[in-house]
Amino acid sequence: MRLRRTMTTAAALALGVSLLGAPGALAGATVPPANDEVGLTATFNTPNGSATAQNAIRDHLVSLIQRTPAGEEIKGSVFLFTDDVVRNALLDAKARGVKVKLILDEESDNTDGGGEFEHLRDGVKDAAGNVVKAGLGSDVFTADSWVMTCPKGRGCIGSRDLDGTGAAHAINHNKFFLFSRVGLTPNVVFQSSANLTTTQRVDYYNNAVTVPDAGLHKNYAEYFEDLKFHGGTTSDGLDHYYRTADSTTGPYKTYFFPRKERTGQPVNDPDTDTVISLISNLDCSDGAGRIRVAMFAFTRDEVAAALVKKKQEKCRVEVLATDEVDAKTGKRTLDTDVRQVLDEGGLDRFSACTGTATDSKGVVRPIGIHSKYMLIEGRYLDAPGQKIVFTGSHNYTVPNLRANDETLLKVRNAMVHDAFVANFEAMKADATMCRV
Structure with a gap:
């Protein structure tokens, strides 16, 4: 697959943004431009750079969310989620008819610490207590949109407590979003190293790749369903899950964990x-x-x-x-x-x-x-x-x-x-x- 460019490599890296010329965040736009296509993208932030450079990964994700048309679907699995800009973009997407489904680690169920789980589920209220943005709800198995957390003290799939004290219990450490369509492009995968927190944006170098590929999207979507099943039912999770899958449509491969050591x-x-x-x-x-x-x-x-x-x-x-x-x-x-x-x-x-x-x-x-x-x-x-x-x-x-x-x-x-x-x-x- 060809990586499109609309700026020189040097200029892109100086800004800490992607090498792909996809449109930026559309500031509330709900109708993508007629020529809006997503290509293979590498995106980086720069913590000691400008605000634009610091926010490059977050703003690219917001752009993908804003460019998802009504009737399409966004799925995401995230460890820490405290970013209200991404939260608002997802709630706005749901309001315009996008199906939004999120799986968070239980550590994001921490409103006092900035966790966005409750706001994503119940909506955003003004000072008088009126809901100004409707939430996604929590009807995981029947609704078009929902948000859930993994069970307390474990991941959604991963159930292992490595030291037996609870201090090293499994977590859902994922950081990906799946889009059934962005603009004119179907089957887009966004995989990042960054949690959706202020610290990740401004204090750390992070990276992301955006990949339009049907086979890769399918592999991630199947994994997402496994996260949902093991985290949203009476399943006790697994101490071994390891799955690998080549994309049937591009030069990509996924490795999903946890992977258990050999017996003994x-x-x-x-x-x-x-x-x-x-x-x-x-x-x-x-x-x-x-x-x-x-x-x-x-x-x-x-x-x-x-x-x-x-x-x-x-x-x-x-x-x-x-x-x-x-x-x-x-x-x-x-x-x-x-x-x-x-x-x-x-x-x-x-x-x-x-x-x-x-x-x-x-x-x-x-x-x-x-x-x-x-x-x-x-x-x-x-x-x-x-x-x-x-x-x-x-x-x-x-x-x-x-x-x-x-x-x-x-x-x-x-x-x-x-x-x-x-x-x-x-x-x-x-x-x-x-x-x-």
Whole structure:
């Protein structure tokens, strides 16, 4: 599939926006332009950039929502949802006749903390208590529109509590939206690394891909139905779900988690670690293989070792990983052992990334990387000259592999890959954040 452009790559990256010239948010428009088509898109935000650059991913999603015609359908699965702009766009879509169906993690059922579940379900009220935007309701199995959360203390599918204390229980960590049609284009998939929160927009680098493809849309839609069934019925969920599916209509593949280790093996079993398997598919014997990783949370030692092994096999390997204390877990996003393996592995570049940005009022705030992608180029699965992006919600942590509802998306497209490379290079060049 061809990636359309309406601006130069350099200009797009400077703005932190997509390389596709799809129309922007239409400010309340309900009738798409006659020529409104969606092409394959890579979109990035820039936390230390302008408001436009910070909001690039969110605004692109809002544009897709606003351009969905009446009678069509939007499905979404999101971990954290506190964004009232996206909320309003979805409620407006429902009001004009779009079917809107949402699955959120139960952590978004937190109105005092900014969670939008109640507003999405019940609507938005003015100061006098009058409903000014009707909600989606919660009639999951019969209504055209609805919103639900996964059961308390687990994901929708993923049911596993890794440490038995409840502190490491499964979550619905997904971040995707599906559109039956946007403008004139059917079967559009939007997959992001970003939660729908202010922090994700302004404090972290994130990425998204927008893919119009019937086969990929079908694979995601089937997964969405499984999330709905296991999360919305008396199902106890599953400790193993792992599903992979190639699109029948494009160069895309999905990997849906959780994936359980082999019987009798520890949770860090490398033979059932999908990321290790993907890394091993790259043949570096010709010296042309290259791997770039940009990751929020990286705690799987075995993945780090697999990357070092590829470096020893003469691949060029670079890793950028956020190093901070995760507010949710209280643990470092970059595990000490992982850091040691990568530090001592002789990689072409390894940076533990954390930094600051100063806003227009002089307020200093921390910034980091929340993206979750691996870029591979070279001989992959015996095919030379491949350029592949693996992205989605999947951090390189044990819960992301073994417990959570997660999605990893493979995009085999040279222009998408090169757009991600440019984003990687821009982060790498930010010496205040990604030090060698």
